[in-house]
Amino acid sequence: MKLISIKRRTRTERRYTQKMGVLYTDVTYIKKSLLGIPFKTMHKYRGTYYGKIKGCEDCVLAN
Structure with a gap:
């Protein structure tokens, strides 16, 4: 068993940009x-x- 490990996780979030508005990515x-x-x-x-x-x-981040 490793003491320190690195994990990668992907999730869908709601973001906001000035050019595109609300963005799900x-x-x-x-x-x-x-x-x-x-x-x-x-x-x-x-x-x-x-x-x-x-x-x-x-x-x-969009609220």
């Missing part, structure tokens, strides 16, 4: 976990309709 989180308990999000990104990969810093 798949967001992938890469998390570091210690003994199966996640403690740090290393990176999160989303894929666009055209296949490009973008970071989540350019879009704001």
Whole structure:
């Protein structure tokens, strides 16, 4: 059993951008976990309709 592992998880989220408005997209989180308990999000990104990969810093979470 590993002490530290890295897991990737994809979930659908509702985002908001200035140009497109409300956007439902798949967001992938890469998390570091210690003994199966996640403690740090290393990176999160989303894929666009055209296949490009973008970071989540350019879009704001919708409330």
